[in-house]
Amino acid sequence: MSESMYIPNSAYRIQLRNGTTFKQAASAISYLKELGIDAVSVSSPFQSLQIGDGILTATDPTELDFELGSESGFAHLNSELASAGMHLIVDLNPNQMSASYENAWWFDVLEWGPSARHANHFDVDWTRAITLPVLERPINEEIQADKFQLTFDREKTSLGVSYAGRFFPLAPSSYREALKGINNKIAVTLIETASRATSTTTADFHTDLLKAFDHANITDRLEMASGLNDIAKDAGRMIGLMSLQNWTLVQSKGASEPINYRHSADSKLTVGLRVEDPAVFMDFHKMPLSLLEKTQIKGFRVNEIDELADPAEYTRRLRSHAGEDIFVVTDKILLGEETYNDDWHVNGTAGYEFISTVADLFVDHAGLSRLQRMYEYELEPRSEFPSEFPGDYRHAKASILHATFTDELERLVQLLAELGPPYAEELLLRRAIAELIAELPVYRTYSKDGALPPFDVDMLQSIAAQISRREGQTADVVEILAFILRIMNSEDTSSSPDVASSFIIRFQQLTAAVMAQAIQKSYRYARGPIALDELMLSASPTSDPIGAFHRKMVDRAAAMPSGMLATSFSYTTKFGEDARMRLLAFSEASGVWARAVDAWRQCHAANLATIEAVVAPDPKTEWLIYQTLAAIWPVSLRIDDDAGLASVREELVGFMERAIRESEKQSFWTGVNKPYEQAVMNYVDGLFADKEFLSEFVETMRPFWLTGALNSFSQTVLKLTAPGIPVIHNGAETWDLSVSSAPTRGSFDFDALKDQLAYADQSPLNLLLEDWYSGGVKQRILKSHLKMRQEMPRLFSEGKYIPLKAVGKQANHIVAFYREFEEQYAVIAVPRLCFDMLKPFTTPFLPLPEWEGTFLQVPDALVGKQFRHVMTDKGFTLASKVSLVEVLREFPVMTLVSE
Structure with a gap:
């Protein structure tokens, strides 16, 4: 990387839209400056739509979003950033665009078909008309129900078909047929104009x-309007007219016609872009690249990187056009033993792998195993899934592949058949491909210089061997798997290299889309008792979580020291960062939590309903209700605060509705089981009407909330001091107890956050700890550490990461390390697994007697040096052993910085 490259010291993530415009973002800049932030990361500022489950897709990448404030709003934001000396990192969404009439490029394709200027921009099979799955019923029924309009749309200046709020332009060559029988001047003129058009x-x-x-x-x-209305009611003429188009409309569910364009993991109302084509790349990136020269934009975050045809080549091209001094990260999520792609021309990832790395520190794995057994065998004894540590998504992936990506799977089968496999039966080919996709433990493999890297080869061979050993597996499928692996590694491809290349690319794109969907829709396959359906708890249990954390941080310092560190929302998570820390505390007192849930279920058994012989809510849904309530309950909420209770109930109900629709009771939003949903809502209402239960609930949860708060302190300090660029999600500088996904979160009151920061600045630490539930103490931690990072930027961007060893009674309850760069040092120690210590108390402060006799061993390089405690400003001269009682006396986390 270039020495002149812009590397932010920290970033603050703002999700634009849903109430947050350029103007609202601009209003936050003075507050963020005071907090110590030096870069703002925003979701795409370009013209976009939210499709499906909150997924953001571009409709015009050459224009700033008018709903956000267009040019004037962005100019205001840019001016505020410039005045504050801050920079902007903007999202790029190059994998897909909206498949709707609002997208001018797609409109052009629908109108002109394969001859359109933008036909090559999209990943479409042009052997037939574009199949659009939008109809609620068969087309004859929709015509008879008067659901279609044939009209001239003045805004789109086109003749077209309107259906359910969507507009589909007619091909100019069909204007004569559409206007047949309308003999007036305007009809004649439109026909003549269309006949000349190209x-x-x-x-x-x-x-x-x-x-x-x-x-x-x-x-x-x-x-003309009257004549077009008559045609729209004539099924024969309408079907005949639509047969002349570059598109065909089919049912959104159960369509017999396969979809012939690549779409997103979440919605067929998106269409894949071919940014691997240099011309398409330039058309899509023209605006963001031009803004680099004229605005405070100094970096990009690339989303859905794994669904691109060639991520490495994309990043190379982006870097070559953006310049070596621009900061670039991707949303790549590393799973299992997967490592960072060192051939990508980026600074690193958006940091979501840090979520699981940190969470693994705060899980008591023995307690977690006990909870897991209770959850699996007591709540649902005949579960179709065996007891296993979460993170295995193969059942979800298999279902998603066949339910959502049938067309893509069939395309792979056709390509594989063309390559001459040992067996040509489509059923066998389909089975082999599907099993390989379902078993893949990562998002995708990566072809490099015409072959797969050793890690990918070993992984695929291991998967193939595992599949081959299954009981009942047939020799023909085993041979097909071996053939696929040779194709993936660019062997046996000389006869049809183009077909083989297409198979490899599409296979890799499809595995990424399937994995993304499986993780995002993980409620259906949730097997864990404390949010274990979330990616961040998918890490395998280890006998040495502290050592594992240190190894990952040492590797990170070497591989991507300027990648981002995130602890808050990604599309893979369901809980805010502090809600998650509360839930992890359940593993430390598994018996307390499990007995409490069992007692509450028995107490409210009368609130259960029976719907068609099914109990509602089922036991796992009951567990999820109590778990979620524990995650989101504000500690300061009083039982007599009806308005506050109503607000919590509303958030819980919204979350449960989403969970139910993604659960095994419903298959990925294919329908809404209203009776079941209503039964769950009635159950929730029964809980909130029971004040005795609410009082007991709060009392039971208090030590878990204290432990969660201390976990949050530790997590925050780790994010601010580990190798990488810390990212604070909007609103997560104070307690983040939300459960909504990032794209749908509303706007934030930055004035209130600024007032709270002033309170946190002016209050003594002991008072902030007593008032811990306000969240001011978390802001204080952030501001103090961000100031330290600004004073010593190279210590944290380039410094070594060196683990420290603790000795004594509580050695397993402390994580410690130091950072070193050219005679600058920072020594960090944070507690973990402290439930038993905290349960008698009311504030998240470590009882000092428990830490007597526990020390940090200090290397000779640090002995005798002067340090300042970042939170207390107290000075320390380090000896060969540091007493944790002394350094934790005034605050429960420690960061010492060299003077």
């Missing part, structure tokens, strides 16, 4: 159409 003169074509429409008298326009 895909290269489309702008003139639409200008001429608008001119003809505007110049026509009202009588002719009404006559």
Whole structure:
């Protein structure tokens, strides 16, 4: 990386939209400056739509979003950033765009088909018309129900079909058929204009159409509208007219026609972009690249990187056009033993792997195993899934592959058949491909220089061997798997290299999409008792979590020291960062939590309903209700605060509705089981009506909340001092007890956050600890550490990471290390697994007698040096052993920085 490259010291993540515009983001800048932030990371500022489950897709990457404030709003934000000396990191979403009429490129493709200027921009199979799964019922029924309109849309300056709020332009070559029988001047003019038009003169074509429409008298326009209405009611003419188009409309569920374009993991209302084509790349990136020269934008975050045809080549091209001094990260999520891709031309990832790395420190694995057994065997004794540590998504992936990506799977089968496999039966080919995709433990493999790297080869061979050993496995499937592996490694491809290349690329893109969907929709396959359906707890249990953390941080310092560190929302998580820390505390007192849930279930058994012989809510859903309530309950909430209780209930109900629709009671939003949902809502209402239960609940949860708060202190300090760039998600600088996914979170009151920061600055630490539930103490931790990072930026961006060893009674309850760069040092120690210590108390402060006799061993390089405690400002001269009682006396986490 270039020495002149911009590396932010910290970043604050703001999700634009849902109430947050450029203007609202600009209003936060003075507060963020005071907090100590030097870069703002925002979701895409370009014209976009939210499709499906909150996924953001571009409709025009060449324009700033008008709903966010367009040019004037962005200019205001840019001015505020410049005045504060801060920079901007913006999201790029190059994998897909919206498959809707709002997308001018897609509109062009629907209108002109394979001859359109933008036909090559999208990943479409042009052997037939584009199949759009939008109809609720068969087309004949929808025509009879008057659901179609045939109309001239003045805004789109096109003749087209309207259905359910969507507009589909007619091919100009079909205008004559559409207007047949309408014999007036405007109809004749439209037909003549369309007959002259070509895909290269489309702008003139639409200008001429608008001119003809505007110049026509009202009588002719009404006559044309009436004639078009008559055609729309004639099933024969409408079906005939639509057969002439570059698109065909089919049912959204159970469509017989396969979808012939690549779509997102979440919605067929998106269409994949071919950014591997240099011309497409430039068209999509023209605006963001131009803004680098004129604005405070100094970096990009690339989303859905694994669904691109060639992520490494994409990052190389982006870097070559953006320049060596621009900061670039991707949303790549590392799973299992997967390592960072060192051939990508980026600074690192968006940091989501840090979520699981940190969470593993705060799980008591023995207690977790006990909870897991109770959850699996007592709540649902006949569970179809065996008791196993979460993180295995193969059942979910298999279901998703066949339910959502059938067309993509069939395309792979066709490509594989063309390559001459040992057996040509499509059933066998489909089975082999599906099993390989379901078993893949990572998002995808990566071809490099025409072959797979050793890690990918070993992984695929291991998977193939595992599949081959299954009881009942057939020799033909085993041979096909071996053939696929040779194809993936660019062997046996000489006869059809283009087909083989297409198979490899599409296989890799599909595995990424399936894994993303499996993790995002993980409620259905949740087997864990404390949010174990979330990615961050998918790490395998280890006998030495502290050692594992240190090894990962040492590797991170070497591989991507300027990658990001995130602890808050990604699309893979369901709980806010502090809600998650509460839930991890359950593993430390598994018996307390399990007995409490069992007692509450028995107490509220009368609130259960029976719907078609099914108990609602089922035991696992009951568990999820109590777990979620524990995660989101504000500690300061009083039982007599009806408005506060109503707010918590509303959030819980919203979360449970989402969980139910993604659960095994419903298959990925294919329908809504209203009776079941209502039974769950009634159960929740029963809980909130029972004040005695609420009082007992709060009393039972208090030590878990204290432990969660201390976990949060530790997590925050680790994020601010470990190798990488800390990212604070908007609102997570104070307690983040939310359960909504990032794209749907609303706007934040930055004035209130600024007032709370002033309170945190002016209050003594002991008072902030007593008032810990306000969240001011977390802000104080953040500001103090961000200031330290600003004073010693290279210590944290380039410094070594060196583990420290603790000795004594509580050695297993402390994580310690130091950072070193050119005679600058920071020594960090944070507690873990402290439930038993905290349960008698009311504040998240470590009882000092427990820490008597526990020391940090200090290397000779640090002995005798002067340090300052970042939180207390107290000075220390380090000896060969540091008493944890002394350094934790005034605050429960320790960061010492050299003077």
